[in-house]
Amino acid sequence: MPEYSFLGKRSPRVDALSKATGRALYTADFSLPNMIYGKTLRSPYAHAQITRLDISKARALKGVMAVITAADEVHKSPYNPPLLAKEKVVFAGQPVAVVAAINPYIAEEALGLIEVDYEVLSPVTDAIEAMKADATIIFPDIRTNLIKGNQTGRGTIPSNISWHVEYGYGDVEAGFKNADIVLENTFRTQGVHQGYLETRSTLVDVDPVGKVTIWTDSQNAFLVRELCADFLDIPIHHVRVMPVEMGGSFGGKISQPLSPLCALLARKTGRPVKMVMTREEDFVGTNPAPATLISLKVGATKEGLLTAVSAELIWDTGAFPRESCQNASVVGLSLYRIPNLSVKLYDVVTNKTPTGNYRAPGAAEAAFAVESQIDLLSRALQMDPLEFRLKNAVSEGDHATNGTVFPRIGFKETLQKMKEHIAIRSKPEGKNRGTGVACGFWFGAAGAFAAQVNVNGNGSVTLVVGSCDLTGNRTSLAQVVAEQFGISLDKITVITGDTDTAPYGDISAGSRTTRQMSTAVYRACQEVKDQLTQLASSQLGVKSNELTFAKGQFQVVGMPEKTISLEALARISIMRSDKGPITGRGSVGGNIPAPMFSVHLAEVEVDKETGKVKVLSYTAAQDVGFAINPTLIEGQMQGAVGQGIGRALMEDYVFSQGIMQNPNFLDYRMPTAVDLPFINTLLVEVRSGIEPFGVRGVGEPPMIPVLATIANAIHSATGMRLKELPMTPETVLRAIQQR
Amino acid sequence: MKKEIILKVNGEEREVAVEPRQTLLEILRNDMGLTGTKEGCGNGNCGTCTVLLDGKAVSSCLILAIEVEGQEITTIEGLAKAGEIHLLQKAFIEEGAIQCGFCSPGMILTAKAFLDVNPHPTEAEARQAISGNLCRCTGYDKIVRAILKVGAN
Numbered sequence: 001m002p003e004y005s006f007l008g009k010r011s012p013r014v015d016a017l018s019k020a021t022g023r024a025l026y027t028a029d030f031s032l033p034n035m036i037y038g039k040t041l042r043s044p045y046a047h048a049q050i051t052r053l054d055i056s057k058a059r060a061l062k063g064v065m066a067v068i069t070a071a072d073e074v075h076k077s078p079y080n081p082p083l084l085a086k087e088k089v090v091f092a093g094q095p096v097a098v099v100a101a102i103n104p105y106i107a108e109e110a111l112g113l114i115e116v117d118y119e120v121l122s123p124v125t126d127a128i129e130a131m132k133a134d135a136t137i138i139f140p141d142i143r144t145n146l147i148k149g150n151q152t153g154r155g156t157i158p159s160n161i162s163w164h165v166e167y168g169y170g171d172v173e174a175g176f177k178n179a180d181i182v183l184e185n186t187f188r189t190q191g192v193h194q195g196y197l198e199t200r201s202t203l204v205d206v207d208p209v210g211k212v213t214i215w216t217d218s219q220n221a222f223l224v225r226e227l228c229a230d231f232l233d234i235p236i237h238h239v240r241v242m243p244v245e246m247g248g249s250f251g252g253k254i255s256q257p258l259s260p261l262c263a264l265l266a267r268k269t270g271r272p273v274k275m276v277m278t279r280e281e282d283f284v285g286t287n288p289a290p291a292t293l294i295s296l297k298v299g300a301t302k303e304g305l306l307t308a309v310s311a312e313l314i315w316d317t318g319a320f321p322r323e324s325c326q327n328a329s330v331v332g333l334s335l336y337r338i339p340n341l342s343v344k345l346y347d348v349v350t351n352k353t354p355t356g357n358y359r360a361p362g363a364a365e366a367a368f369a370v371e372s373q374i375d376l377l378s379r380a381l382q383m384d385p386l387e388f389r390l391k392n393a394v395s396e397g398d399h400a401t402n403g404t405v406f407p408r409i410g411f412k413e414t415l416q417k418m419k420e421h422i423a424i425r426s427k428p429e430g431k432n433r434g435t436g437v438a439c440g441f442w443f444g445a446a447g448a449f450a451a452q453v454n455v456n457g458n459g460s461v462t463l464v465v466g467s468c469d470l471t472g473n474r475t476s477l478a479q480v481v482a483e484q485f486g487i488s489l490d491k492i493t494v495i496t497g498d499t500d501t502a503p504y505g506d507i508s509a510g511s512r513t514t515r516q517m518s519t520a521v522y523r524a525c526q527e528v529k530d531q532l533t534q535l536a537s538s539q540l541g542v543k544s545n546e547l548t549f550a551k552g553q554f555q556v557v558g559m560p561e562k563t564i565s566l567e568a569l570a571r572i573s574i575m576r577s578d579k580g581p582i583t584g585r586g587s588v589g590g591n592i593p594a595p596m597f598s599v600h601l602a603e604v605e606v607d608k609e610t611g612k613v614k615v616l617s618y619t620a621a622q623d624v625g626f627a628i629n630p631t632l633i634e635g636q637m638q639g640a641v642g643q644g645i646g647r648a649l650m651e652d653y654v655f656s657q658g659i660m661q662n663p664n665f666l667d668y669r670m671p672t673a674v675d676l677p678f679i680n681t682l683l684v685e686v687r688s689g690i691e692p693f694g695v696r697g698v699g700e701p702p703m704i705p706v707l708a709t710i711a712n713a714i715h716s717a718t719g720m721r722l723k724e725l726p727m728t729p730e731t732v733l734r735a736i737q738q739r
Numbered sequence: 740m741k742k743e744i745i746l747k748v749n750g751e752e753r754e755v756a757v758e759p760r761q762t763l764l765e766i767l768r769n770d771m772g773l774t775g776t777k778e779g780c781g782n783g784n785c786g787t788c789t790v791l792l793d794g795k796a797v798s799s800c801l802i803l804a805i806e807v808e809g810q811e812i813t814t815i816e817g818l819a820k821a822g823e824i825h826l827l828q829k830a831f832i833e834e835g836a837i838q839c840g841f842c843s844p845g846m847i848l849t850a851k852a853f854l855d856v857n858p859h860p861t862e863a864e865a866r867q868a869i870s871g872n873l874c875r876c877t878g879y880d881k882i883v884r885a886i887l888k889v890g891a892n
Contacts, residue, residue: 012832019840020828020847022775022815029774195875197779197787197841247777247841248875279780472838631835635877639838642878665784665873673866673879 006482007693010631011489013475015245024245027201030215032272035203036065038265039107039275040258041097041114042285043089046123046351046658047138050087050096050116058099058113063106065269067114069097072264073231081320081354083231083261089118090138091319091351092659093284095257100265100273123351123658127293127316130160130348138349142321162321163347167401168310170340175308179299181380186295187369188724189707191288191316191653194358195643195670198247199282202258204265205272212239212266216259217246219468220507224256225499231260232267239263243496249470250643251357251509255287283663287356288653290324291316294369300377304388308340309333313366315347318354322347325362331704332366334400335411335441335597336374336392341401351658357509359640360442360700364647364707368725371438371708376721385437385712386422386599390415400443404593410623410686411597415439417684418599418621425619428603433616434716440598440704444697446591447506449516453481453524455532455582457574459552459567460491463521467505469496471699472632473514477521479628480693484525485566486551503585511596511697515690516588518628522692523586531582535569594688598622598701600641604713611733613649613714615675620705621682625696630683637702638679644706646671652726744808748773749817757804764788764799767814775815775844779873786872789845790814796852798871815844818851826892827851830885838876846872850886860890 018024055067070086085094097114101107124130124138137158144161176182202216212232218224221241229236246253258275266273277285293314299307311333315325325345333341358364378388393411400406418437428435452464463481467473474494481492496502506516529549536554537544540562547554554569556562573582601619606612620637627633650669654661662668687694707725715721720735741756748771755770767773767790776799779787783798790799791813818825827847830836837843846869853860853868860868865886866879874882 010835012835013837015840016832016837017824017828019837019843020831021819021824022773022844024840025774026777026841028778029768031769196839197785197873197875198777198839199779246839247779248839250875276778279782279785470839631881635835635838635881638878638880639876640878643875664782665780666782670873670875671878672870672873673883674870676879678862678883679878679880 004483005486006479006489007628009479009629011475011479011629013472014478014494015474026198026245026247027203027215027217028276030203032203032205035272035274036100036102036269037104037107038098038100038262038273039104039111040095040281041111043085043092043094043096045089045118045120046092047121048089048118049121050085050089051119052115052117053096054115055097057115058110061106061110061113063102064099064110065102065271066100066265067097067110068261068264068268083257091353093353095285098261098265100269124160125350125352125655125658127314127348127350130350131346135160138351142349160349161346162317162349163323165326165345166343168342172308172310172340172342175340176299179307180302181377182297182299183373183376183380184297185373185723186293187372189292189365189368190725191291191353192358192647192651193283193288193668194250194252196248196250196252199277199279200258200286201276202262203272203274204259204262206263206266206270210234210238212263213242214239214259214263215242215244217244217249217253218256219249219253219470219509221466221468221499222504223507224259227256228260228263232263241499243498250359251361252286254507254509255356257285279665280663283668284353284660287354289358289361290318290355292365294366296369296373298373298377300381302381304381304383304391306336306338306392309338310342312344313346316350316352317347318350318352320354321349322355328362328366330400330402331363331441331443332370335394335439337394337398352655353653353660359643359703363440363442363700363704364644367438367440367704368707368711371705372711372723375436375708375712375715386415386419389439406595407593407689408686409595409597410684413686414597414599414621414623414684417682418601421619421621421682422601432608432717433603433605434713435601435603436709436712436716437599437601438705438708438712440701442511442596442697442700442704444515444594444596445510445512447512447516448589449505449520450503450585450587451517451520451524452503453528453584455528455570455573457570459565459570460493461485461487462493462495464495464497464502465505465517466497466499466502467513467517468508470508471514471636472629473517476514476628476632477517480518480521481525484522484529487566511699511701514628515594515695515697516591518693518695519588519591519691520586523588524584527584527586528582531579531584532566532569535573535577535579536564539564539572592689594625594690594696596623596696596701598705600705600709602709602713604710604717606714606717606732608736611729611736613727613732615645615677615710617677617680619680619682620702621684622701623684623686623696624698625688625690626685626694627683628693628695633683633698634681636698637681640702641679641706642671642676644703645676645710648707648710648725649727742805744805746804746808746812747810748812749814759803759805761804762800763802763804763807766804767799773814773816777841777844779841786849787842787845789848789872791848791852794852794855796849815848818847825851826889827885830888834881834885834888836877836881836885842872842874846874846882854886854890858890862887865890
């Protein structure tokens with residue numbers, strides 16, 4: 001293992017000072033001369049025909065600059081759902097019109113002057129009901145009959161099932177027959193919001209030539225460019241997306257609910273337009289995580305070996321069709337060697353908030369079911385839950401349910417690490433207390449990323465990236481650069497460029513940005529080093545293989561007095577070198593998989609009088625491959641656990657007639673500081689094959705086990721198995737009383 | 740109808756024309772250019788808009804600008820003194836308590852008002868003190884540690 005000077009160190013975030021002093025600029029902090037304000041009119045009904053839409057009074061209001069309805073939409077791509085409702089609304093909160101006015105108050109007033117007549121239809125609000133043959137059909141053009149056998153896709157009969165897949169291998173029936181114990185249970189998870197604190201916002205300017213400039217919160221500026229260009233029917237190079245700081249995202253800022261419409265308003269009015277969602281709009285008008293229903297049958301021998309699993313996953317995807325639960329089945333069911341498997345998957349549309357991605361989408365939901373069942377199996381067999389998992393855990397050479405063969409992974413090492421931790425920690429004492437463990441797996445993603453490294457005339461280095469920083473990756477990447485040149489972090493500037501100036505970066509999602517970008521940045525640094533070496537060799541009059549490079553200085557081998565510094569070379573390169581300025585680029589496309597595993601432990605106390613669950617302590621262990629910056633990684637793990645605890649115990653999209661009843665932070669309760677304990681972290685470093693450092697992704701794995709960890713701990717404390725989320729005081733108390 | 744008032748913000752008296760319906764948050768952000776104060780919910784549930792009013796932490800989205808004439812208002816921009824950042828800002832940076840940064844200004848100001856009254860708090864007291872400020876990134880772990888670190892000195 002190489003000795004590093006900068007990698008593996010707890011460098012403070014490069015963006016921390018600007019954020020601590022309020023200087024960091026987020027989308028809503030930007031303003032432009034002559035700017036006006038946009039607002040959205042949203043449907044009050046979950047399912048209704050629009051029988052009349054009259055914007056004349058709104059348009060006539062003094063100060064109103066534009067009103068746009070579905071009739072103005074121009075985008076060609078059939079793959080994007082409509083941003084404004086046409087003829088029919090399919091969820092409460094769906095945009096019907098947008099208005100731009102000289103101030104937000106007039107824009108708001110104008111919304112009230114838009115006249116819409118609705119013929120209210122009965123909303124489809126339950127996924128199981130929606131799947132029935134006699135259900136109200138939301139989209140007549142969705143045709144998915146129940147396909148038998150190993151088939152995927154769509155069928156011929158109108159249906160609310162937008163996607164259906166069946167797959168498997170082996171002989172499940174035989175597997176269950178060979179089992180000494182078979183458990184079958186159904187688990188339900190609720191709709192939850194990503195809960196980022198900065199609501200969706202955008203500022204768009206269109207210049208007289210038609211070039212569109214956008215400031216917006218997004219996990220990928222290049223995707224914003226593509227979506228807006230498509231919506232406006234202009235080429236992507238006519239759209240420029242600017243870098244901004246972003247107040248949280250967690251998968252929720254992939255979609256662009258505002259920017260395309262705002263761009264249309266800006267184009268129509270010829271003025272910069274700003275739109276900022278209220279918190280209520282953000283709850284009802286963005287893309288939360290879907291509610292899910294998972295039926296899981298598992299069989300095991302009395303020795304604790306799994307014999308078969310059959311699973312049925314039903315995803316309530318809300319108002320627009322998705323193909324989302326297939327990934328859930330892969331990441332949910334690939335932690336253990338399962339000799340016989342059968343999986344049925346259904347994505348179902350309902351008249352509820354359209355769903356999207358939330359940190360480890362699908363995996364957290366699936367793990368709630370799988371890891372609860374594994375806990376029940378261990379209990380039934382009177383085995384230690386970690387021992388049971390160690391017995392069945394996948395390792396290098398085993399295959400995931402999609403057939404992918406695992407490369408080197410650290411699942412068993414992470415389980416061992418947790419075992420050691422449990423052995424030495426102080427045991428929980430007292431009544432109504434219990435502990436639970438659970439695991440998580442995330443495949444991760446690759447994607448196309450590039451980096452540009454420029455050496456400045458004083459020997460400092462500027463790294464230019466187009467990828468988005470959600471996790472502190474600017475700091476990790478600065479550490480990569482520092483390590484390559486042996487220069488301190490204060491000589492390195494990391495700039496997130498805009499889509500016109502920065503090299504391409506794929507979407508920051510799926511726990512991949514640092515893993516991919518560390519490779520791209522490393523490669524760019526190697527290119528720079530090659531150029532520096534050439535220049536140094538010509539300056540020192542030796543061959544390049546006679547040079548060593550360390551701590552920002554070249555030295556001739558065996559001649560310690562013959563040196564030239566990076567600073568001197570940098571000066572020469574811009575003053576009189578015939579090769580010119582030193583600049584390097586690095587790219588990475590596909591990459592090998594670097595699967596990630598996490599193992600969690602919670603200790604809870606359940607108040608039998610009130611049903612309240614208090615998390616007394618929490619420990620998260622995770623194979624991170626190689627920790628470039630342990631502080632940043634711990635922060636990811638602790639934040640994800642906090643979100644998971646909120647999801648396990650508190651948060652819930654409450655609907656009535658398809659209308660969200662709690663679209664504010666008072667009624668949609670996210671954890672506060674008093675709801676969480678300190679979150680202990682154990683970093684396991686089993687190097688992945690990702691060159692050159694062996695990093696793995698970090699952001700999603702710590703979300704995955706939390707739901708089951710808490711449920712398993714509650715079982716340990718009370719003897720009760722809760723299979724529905726959230727496990728609020730009311731539901732826990734009801735379970736206690738019904739026992 | 741706008742009314743001319745004088746607001747004392749970060750030690751400076753600033754004249755500003757406000758409508759009676761405008762919140763302190765709006766005036767700070769839109770009229771004074773003090774965008775370090777954030778809006779996360781607009782109804783007092785998240786704490787991102789926290790400022791200090793005569794040293795006390797308040798939600799600026801729940802206060803009308805017209806109400807606070809003559810009172811000392813401190814925003815995150817006014818916390819550093821003579822080019823030196825506040826101990827809390829330093830601790831937040833060093834402990835890794837800042838991630839997306841959207842809650843940080845409100846969180847730091849709430850912590851300051853709290854430590855001014857209770858300079859050596861327990862963990863439970865610190866957690867209680869910031870329980871009106873939501874953070875979605877950190878699980879509060881490093882935030883609480885940063886506050887306790889300052890409190891230990």
